[in-house]
Amino acid sequence: MLEPRSPRPSALPRLSxxxxxxxxxxxxxxxxxxxxxxxxxxANEERTFLARALDALAADAPAEERLAALLALLARxxxxxxxxxxxxxxxxxxxxxxAPDEDPSAGEALAAWLDATAExxxxxxAAARPASVSVVTTAPATAPPASTARRTSATAGAGSAxxxxxxxxxxxxxxAGTVLGFEFDGAARAARLEARLPAxxxxxAAVALAIVTAQLAAERDASMLRARDAERDRFMSTVAHxxxxxLTGLRGYLELILDGRVDDPAVEREFLLRSRAIVDxxxxxxxxxxxxxxxxxxxxxxxxxxxxxxxxxxxxAAALLPIAIERDIRLATDFPPRLRSATxxxxxxxxxxxxxxxxxxxxxxxxxxxxxxxRFDGAVAVFIVRDDGRGIGAVDRARxxxxxxxxADHEAVPGTGLxxxxxxxxxxxxxxxxxxxxxxxxxxxxxxxxPGPTPVPAxxxxxxxxxxxxxxxxxxxERAVLRALSA
Numbered sequence: 001m002l003e004p005r006s007p008r009p010s011a012l013p014r015l016s017x018x019x020x021x022x023x024x025x026x027x028x029x030x031x032x033x034x035x036x037x038x039x040x041x042x043a044n045e046e047r048t049f050l051a052r053a054l055d056a057l058a059a060d061a062p063a064e065e066r067l068a069a070l071l072a073l074l075a076r077x078x079x080x081x082x083x084x085x086x087x088x089x090x091x092x093x094x095x096x097x098x099a100p101d102e103d104p105s106a107g108e109a110l111a112a113w114l115d116a117t118a119e120x121x122x123x124x125x126a127a128a129r130p131a132s133v134s135v136v137t138t139a140p141a142t143a144p145p146a147s148t149a150r151r152t153s154a155t156a157g158a159g160s161a162x163x164x165x166x167x168x169x170x171x172x173x174x175x176a177g178t179v180l181g182f183e184f185d186g187a188a189r190a191a192r193l194e195a196r197l198p199a200x201x202x203x204x205a206a207v208a209l210a211i212v213t214a215q216l217a218a219e220r221d222a223s224m225l226r227a228r229d230a231e232r233d234r235f236m237s238t239v240a241h242x243x244x245x246x247l248t249g250l251r252g253y254l255e256l257i258l259d260g261r262v263d264d265p266a267v268e269r270e271f272l273l274r275s276r277a278i279v280d281x282x283x284x285x286x287x288x289x290x291x292x293x294x295x296x297x298x299x300x301x302x303x304x305x306x307x308x309x310x311x312x313x314x315x316x317a318a319a320l321l322p323i324a325i326e327r328d329i330r331l332a333t334d335f336p337p338r339l340r341s342a343t344x345x346x347x348x349x350x351x352x353x354x355x356x357x358x359x360x361x362x363x364x365x366x367x368x369x370x371x372x373x374x375r376f377d378g379a380v381a382v383f384i385v386r387d388d389g390r391g392i393g394a395v396d397r398a399r400x401x402x403x404x405x406x407x408a409d410h411e412a413v414p415g416t417g418l419x420x421x422x423x424x425x426x427x428x429x430x431x432x433x434x435x436x437x438x439x440x441x442x443x444x445x446x447x448x449x450x451p452g453p454t455p456v457p458a459x460x461x462x463x464x465x466x467x468x469x470x471x472x473x474x475x476x477x478e479r480a481v482l483r484a485l486s487a
Contacts, residue, residue: 046200049077053208063216068136070212071097074205078197079189080182081165082107085209086114087178092131095213096181097138104135106183111135113167114181134216166190170197172206180205243285246278253278285418292403292418295425302429306453307346309381310335313374316353320361328366331357334373342381343451344430352423352434353383356446359419360387363444379456380464383448384472388479392438400436423448431458433465437472442480445472 056069075083075097084096084107094115096107115131168190170180180202184190253271262268294300317333324331342349353372360370364387373384392400403421427434431451438444449465 042198042200046198046204049073049201050204053204057208057212063212063219064134064136065139067095067134067209067212067216068097068138070205070208071095071136072138074180074209075182077201077205078182078193080168080184080193082110082183084110084114084181084183085178085206085213086111086118086131086181087210087213088118088120088131091217092129093134093213093217094131095134095136095209095216097136100137100139107135108133110167110181110183114169114179117169118179119171134213134220136216168193170202172199172202178206178210243282246282250275250278289418291422292425295422295429300429302345302348304343304345304430306341306343307349308338309340309342309374309376309383310338312342312346312349313353313372313383316350316357317372319354320357323358323361324370327361327364329361329364330369331361332369332371334371334375336375340376340381341453343453344432345426348426348430349383349448349450352426352448353385355419355423356385356448360385360389360444360446363387363389365389376452377449377464377467378460379452379454380461381450381452382464382468383450384445384468385448386443386445386472388443391440391442391476392436392444393440397436397438401434431456431461433461435465435469437469437476439473439476439480442476442483445469445476447472 052073053070056066056073059066059069061069071083071085075081082097084094086092086094092115094111096111098104098107111131111133115133164186166184166187166189168182168184170182170193172178172180180197182190182193184193253275256262257268257271262271291300313333313335317331321331357370357372364370368388370388371384371386373382373386375382375384401420401424403418424434427448427450432449434446434448436444436446447465447468449461449468451461
């Protein structure tokens with residue numbers, strides 16, 4: 001007889017299994033950070049810098065942006081605030097990078113120091129002109145900082161410090177006079193430049209900077225040529241227009257007379273007088289064009305010598321006095337002693353002052369006053385031509401010094417539109433400057449500054465010009481207030 005089987009369990013019991021514990025192996029040291037030999041570390045840093053420099057050099061961006069990126073990379077590598085490069089080749093050029101919101105004068109100061117302290121012979125220093133400086137702006141977002149690991153020594157020259165700023169430079173070997181300059185926050189950072197910038201990195205930087213600097217110069221030269229071509233086309237078109245318009249009127253007057261269509265002798269005389277005036281204006285235009293051509297080509301000869309400021313201004317006032325009397329305008333003068341002298345070409349200075357005072361007489365209404373003033377601001381000679389005409393708006397003050405540029409409300413006044421550009425160019429050729437202060441409905445004051453009897457730095461001339469313009473602006477504003485109160 002079969003025995004009954006026991007019931008089969010529905011599910012087997014689950015066994016609990018504990019996973020084994022595996023201890024991780026010790027970390028493998030990163031050879032790119034901890035090197036057994038200093039030579040390996042230096043080689044890795046050079047490869048890293050070269051890779052980043054090639055990335056910046058091959059970027060699809062204008063040369064100016066690539067140059068700024070390279071200079072920013074070089075500054076970060078050296079631990080400096082900014083970096084600059086000086087290349088002494090066929091043309092002595094320097095480049096420096098600044099932050100987007102930074103004053104360009106800080107970068108220009110570093111470039112000027114680098115140019116002044118570069119190792120040259122006394123003859124080379126005397127013959128060479130100051131390097132042309134290109135100030136480029138770095139991008140707001142910068143690349144990750146370079147490795148700050150220990151570096152081997154390199155040849156560097158430490159400069160002088162101005163306040164908290166310390167300059168230092170590195171002459172790149174076998175680079176045809178290329179010098180790298182740096183601005184540090186203090187002398188302590190500058191002292192570590194040798195350890196942070198090995199010779200290999202300096203050579204890589206010099207090569208990359210030389211390539212992109214040459215590209216930047218080529219781009220700027222091409223842009224300048226395009227701008228000159230456009231300016232030349234506009235100039236030729238304007239000259240053709242300025243000559244064609246009076247010629248059309250002259251031909252009309254002469255044809256009327258030659259065809260016998262003018263019976264009245266008085267009308268015929270009036271037409272002839274108008275024709276002569278047209279010929280005179282065309283002659284004045286041709287003379288201004290020749291003067292402008294000589295200025296641009298550098299063939300204009302100037303006789304620079306000390307002259308009496310009072311005598312030159314007095315000769316201009318004496319020549320214009322009949323015109324002022326005819327137009328019922330008071331011509332006032334204020335001159336220093338005759339022994340006070342300025343330096344320049346006296347004939348050209350009188351030409352500039354005649355142009356300024358003649359314009360003042362044109363735009364001053366009858367019964368008004370034109371003042372011709374000569375004085376000295378320290379060692380700077382200052383000539384002022386002040387009128388009480390309609391004045392010039394702030395937007396139009398720069399336009400009046402452009403060629404053939406005439407304001408809308410000045411069309412009725414005869415002129416070629418070349419007098420003021422020529423006057424400013426002449427002032428610049430004589431190491432001076434010319435500018436204007438003006439207040440609408442109060443008048444204008446044109447200011448010419450020239451060196452005195454001794455050489456004057458350009459900064460002193462600029463400061464004297466700005467002081468005079470500020471004083472004239474205040475005087476004209478006070479005149480505008482008085483006129484408003486009297487009205």
